[in-house]
Amino acid sequence: MIASYLGTVFGSASAPAFARSHGRTLRPALALAALALLAGCASAPKTVPLDTSITAQGQNSRVRYIMLHYTAGDTARSLKVLSQGQVSSHYLITDDRAPKAYRLVDETRNAWHAGDGSWYGQSWLNTSSIGIEIVNMGPIGTQWQPYSDAQVSLLIRLIREIAARHDVKPQHIIGHSDASPQRKTDPGPAFPWQKLAQVGIGRWYDINTVAQFSASLAQTGLPDVLWFQRELARVGYAVPQHGQLDRATINVLAAFQMHYRPARYDGQPDIETAAILSALE
Ligand SMILES: [Zn+2]
Incomplete structure (x- = not known):
């Protein structure tokens, strides 16, 4: 930080050229500005110097679960709600003919998608899960809206990558309704869990x-x-x-x-x- 300020103020190329064209000395105003910069820089908090040459073997990802949702709204509304409101998800899969996957929250941070619920006794699932919202209206009347094949194949690729990154167990790939059965129904009975299981994603039975x-x-x-x-x-x-x-x-x-x-x-x-x-x- 200091070195770059010195380079900027007293740099070998610009400072002598400036001094030559202005009587070989730095003008007082410029010298004062340089001192102020140095003073400001010196008072900025310094981070602790860390030696990162040794990495512990005993560690794993903080992500243990992948939780799936439907949005019950169209893409435009879902993007607005999930990016500007008090709820969010790491990913959103649109319902375009060629669906798109948005990443709205970095995987290292909490998205606010799970709310109150638990799985295998673990609650506070926002802190340990990746949330994926899929644009789907859920039930219209008594008719559950289907997920398109294109959505499902994009989702399969996305889950596969996330599960590999964080070593997520098959039984930890769940729906919102699995963790919060008293208040949630998403991703709903139209969601093709069996199809996912056939390509090795999630838990299934023989x-x-x-x-x-x-x-x-x-x-x-x-x-x-x-x-x-x-x-x-x-x-x-x-x-x-x-x-x-x-x-x-x-x-x-x-x-x-x-x-x-x-x-x-x-x-x-x-x-x-x-x-x-x-x-x-
Ligand atoms: Zn949900």
């Missing part, structure tokens, strides 16, 4: 294992509500553990079904849901 569990459950009967609550907690969800099928439990079951069995997400315990839960690791 269909043969599910078929075996379904067959044996058909013999033994449906497990009780406490069993569902324990299994939902085991696979990451925040859910009551009191054995009652209350509204909170129904909401969690519905969130689970939207993600893993979107053909029916009524929040009711059933054999297929039990078999999928059993098959999930």
Whole structure:
């Protein structure tokens, strides 16, 4: 910093030329300006000198989760809300014919997308996740709007890069509704989780294992509500553990079904849901 100011003020090229054309001495005003610059520079806080020649092996990324959302608004409105308001996301995927991916927040910083929620008991997910918003209207009436193939393929590339950068586990790639089942439904039952799983993104189950569990459950009967609550907690969800099928439990079951069995997400315990839960690791 000081060296560059000296170079500017007393630099070998400009200062002598200036001195020659102005009587071989620096004019008092210029000398004063130079002193003022030096004084200002000297009082600026200096950063601590750091030796960065040794890097610790014991470290990992602060990012542990990738959370997906729909915007429930068009691209223009979503960009405005996510860049100028109190909510934001690291990325936004548009719904253009050739979708574009905006990066609105650097991955080293918190975006404000997750809000109140938890996954595997971890809350404050804004501090440990990357948020991706996808332009999609969600439900219009009772009709969930589809995600375009072009959006999904761009999303797959983006998630793959983020997951590799931060070593994100498959079961940590989740929807907003997985972490906040009591108040959120995005990315919704139209989101193609299975398609992502087929290319190695996110957690899924083996269909043969599910078929075996379904067959044996058909013999033994449906497990009780406490069993569902324990299994939902085991696979990451925040859910009551009191054995009652209350509204909170129904909401969690519905969130689970939207993600893993979107053909029916009524929040009711059933054999297929039990078999999928059993098959999930
Ligand atoms: Zn959301």
